[in-house]
Amino acid sequence: MGSLGYLKNSTMVCAPLMAESVEQMLKDMRKAKAEGADVVEIRLDCIKGFQPQTDLQILLRNKPLPVITVFRATSEGGQCDAEYKTRLDTFQLAKELGSDYIEYELKVASDLIREGKFHQSSRSKTIVSSYINAVNSSKEELSQLVARLQSTGADIIKLVLDADTITDTAKIFHLLPHCQVPLIAYSTGERGLISQILGPKFGGCLVYGSIEGKMVAGLPTLSSLREAYEVECIDADTKVFGLVSKPVSHSKGPLLHNPTFRHVGYNGVYVPMLVDDLKEFFYIYSGPDFAGFSVGIPYKEAVLDFCDEVHPLAQSIGAVNTIVRRPKDGKLIGYNTDCEASITAIEDALGVRGIINGEAVSSPLNGRLFVLVGAGGAGRALAFGAKSRGARVVVFDIDLGRAKSLANDVSGEAYPFEDLGSFQPENGAILANATPLGMHPKTADRIPVPERTLKEYRVVFDAVYNPRKTRLLKDAEAAGAIIVSGVEMFLRQAIGQCNLFTGGKAPEDFMREIIMEKF
Secondary structure, three states: OOOOOOOOOOOEEEEEEOOOOHHHHHHHHHHHHHOOOOEEEEEHHHOOOOOHHHHHHHHHHOOOOOEEEEOOEHHHOOOEOOOHHHHHHHHHHHHHOOOOEEEEEHHHHHHHHHOOOOOOOOOOEEEEEEEEEOOOOOHHHHHHHHHHHHHOOOOEEEEEEEOOOHHHHHHHHHHHHHOOOOEEEEEOOHHHHHHHHOHHHHOOOEEEOEOOOOOOOOOOEHHHHHHHOOHHHOOOOOEEEEEEEOOOOOOOHHHHHHHHHHHOOOOEEEEEEEOOOHHHHHHHOOOOOEEEEEEOOOOOOHHHHHOOEEOHHHHHHOOOOEEEEOOOOOOEEEEOOHHHHHHHHHHHHHOOOEEEOOEEEOOOOOOOEEEEEOOOHHHHHHHHHHHHOOOEEEEEEOOHHHHHHHHHHOOOEEEEHHHHHHOOOOOOEEEEEOOOOOOOOOOOOOOOOOHHHHOOEEEEEEOOOOOOOOHHHHHHHHOOOEEEOHHHHHHHHHHHHHHHHHOOOOOHHHHHHHHHHHO
16 A cells, blocks of 8 residues: 655645625634634735725734735626736735735736836735636647746746536646645636646645635635645645546545545545546546546446456446556556445345354345345446345336446336336335435426325335435334435445455445544
């Protein structure tokens, strides 16, 4: 296993503040400091009725930590519609009042350079920035833009990409290591989230995090940067693992995998990856730095086409939830840790399994009716696991053809999803939900099993793990069924993933403690 880099990197963590009043801006500064920010970016253009002479003086004389002063014009995505000269006068005042950093857009910096006013001596460090659309920009064009930013002689340069896909974000990772001066570079939006977390790995000098209660789209919170990801310990040797899914915001994987990596001394980081196109994603993120992936909705079946090799269990199931890049040749190897995770969770809820006094004990699923809702990747894992234990499988899915295909693979029966409401199970059956119905934020949803039939089920399992107790589980518990949360499946499959990711034995007790505390 790799060794954890205990030397902290030099990347600063910054909180962007967009309060509408000076008083709130000062409160947010103190809050940002308490939550672990090294520096704050104060957006003067967001302050209503901003008065430079009085407001800027109050802000800079009472700042509890270093400040980046930003006064962004509407043409650059800001809210300032003041005259150009007013903005320049505000920047000059910020210099005189001792702002630690002042950010100028490239056009403003270029104008000041022509007028001989940009490099006037000052205690303030200069940041020159550019905000562009990544979709229409090639690597070569971005490199030329970085060269233009560098030519201003700024202390720090900043490049912000408006990215449509996570593959656009990869352009940043190519720029960062080759820049001659400190570079702040990131992509906006949820697809650009990894550019903040992985900035330190590729040489970024600053990353952004939002303060609690004031989320900014595409930014992690300051607390997650410091606690879940521990960005100060990410370095060039850190191996990257991520959840490939759509959606991905519901995932709690980073809360489990990252502390586990640190606990076993493995230099890795686990990040959410919102992926729109699998083919493009695996083509772009093909280097050894990206060492493995979890696979979520809706890609567990489709991802088999992008694996160089597939473990026999995953091949028979037809679904992969874990991919590891083999170090010796870079090939992607697909596995399925969902199957055993889900089935053993249900078995343990039912009772004894395994070997007692040297004799094999039949699975408590043997001979039971197993009613499965959802024939996607998670559903396939459940169906194959249930069949392997001797259960009789019935499959419901909105795509009847998909349900029939899975039922055929496990010698079961298939029905349309809409028939679930009238289906009468036999007493003692197992009900398993493998659809996203009930997942955060749509927690009021659940599969349409009538409450009158819930009492017939011995066990009700829900693969959804956020929230821990879904509406389906609450209703089933009220009806007298044994309930099994998707959290238990999530933990067990994550233990299997950790073994594959690190090449060592996962600390199961430690991981269970995290689950109990954080989920």
